[in-house]
Amino acid sequence: MWARFKYFSRETVISLRRNLLMTIAGVITVAVSLALFGGILLLSRWVDHGTERIKGGVRLEVFMNVDATDGQISDIRASLESDQDVKSFRFFDKQDALSEFKRIFRKDPDLVKNITADALPTSFRVIPTTAEKTNSIQNRFQVQPGVDDVATPEEALRGLLDATNTARIIFIGLSLILLLSSLFLIVNTIRLATFARRREIEVMKLVGASNWFIRIPFMLEGLVQGLIGAGLAVGVVAVLKVGFDRWFSSPTGFFREFYLTTGDAVSVALYVFALGVIIGLIGSTIGLRRFLRV
């Protein structure tokens, strides 16, 4: 077993070195395309977090006064239920408000420490039947007793959502093209490697080496390229995650509701890694196809 492992790793390293330029080209393309892919996934997650409410269709938030009575709250609930223009709504109690507050200001532990649920207002998140009704609902509820304010999301946020959707499509398209070309590069590297070693392969077949024994070093060669490329791309994802945190961390700025969790970054990194492995293996399988038949 150990002897085989040594044989395979030695053959793989020799082959990678022999085709050094092709190998580097393959690795770089894999890295760039996967980094682009990972970057766009991260951006999507980031925008998703920031625009969760709009995406859910929430156009209005009816904030109650902090000291609004239960009676006032149930009055509002009743009139929302009977309102023709309201499609649906959801009530956020003080506890919900606190956890949201903690999320938004998670970079500011001092602020979070000094806040209690009591100090926060309850609110209703309202989805109107159509977007056009937003303003009339706002006007109607603004004046109700116990209501502090009725907020509508900034228009800029909607524009951003549209822009990121377009960007997402373009970048995914770009990264797909790059992924495809990195696949072709790996296929080509493996073809060159088999050509460089055609005598060895001929002898191996002649003396009865099993098909897998012949193929494994080449599969490993493709896999290694995919892995190194993916590793570089994971590095880029990590840098981007830190970057997003740093550039958009202002608790009051336009992007205050945009954030990335470590979980987001880890799952994106896993996708990138898996994709790198898949590209490497598929590339070498295609590159070896002519050797499937002995």
Next chain:
Amino acid sequence: MLRFENVEKTYKGDIVALQDVSVNVNKGEFIFLVGPSGSGKSTFLKLLLHEEQPTSGRIIVAGRDITRLSHWKLPQLRRNVGTIFQDFKLLPTRTVYENVAFAMEVIGRPKHVIQAQVPQVLELVGLEDKNERFPAELSGGEQQRVSIARAFVNRPLILLADEPTGNLDPANTVGVMRILDRINRAGTTVCMATHNGRIVDAMRRRVVELDHGRVVRDEASGLYGEGGEQ
């Protein structure tokens, strides 16, 4: 050990290579396959290696019908059948020792077995003092002996030789034939295609002559030309 049963092989374009060939070779036999170019000798050997499949008929190698061999069982066949060629097919970047060891390495033999077997086989072919040489530093006869060592190191039941002396001078030819004879006497079935009448006449072994894809002669201890006239 080897049996052709009414084997027929037609290549694309209706080129008939073998027609109704039936040959039975017992374990330990040494047979010469003779005949003019294009008579079907190469096709005969290719069929034995499963490089080509017969159009009809059956081929039995070591008790197994290889006519319908699935491709993942092919390596097993090849391990039972050693092959040497006119052009040696040695790896130029590996030494004599490495060339022979390679054949064991790639079928997954453990290192200590390789280290024990390779020197033995190199001694058998008389190259024990040329371990570290590269093929380019050897004479043609020596290269062919390396390739015999490589074909024999995994102890195949059958050794196929396709014009093994085609590129060699008479002295080297004799050396190679001595080794093949020795291997045969140790129990390996040898099947050798050749144009070299002198060897065939000197060895006095079984001769199977092919012409236009048919067996025209099968003699137990024959000469190259019929009745020794040529």
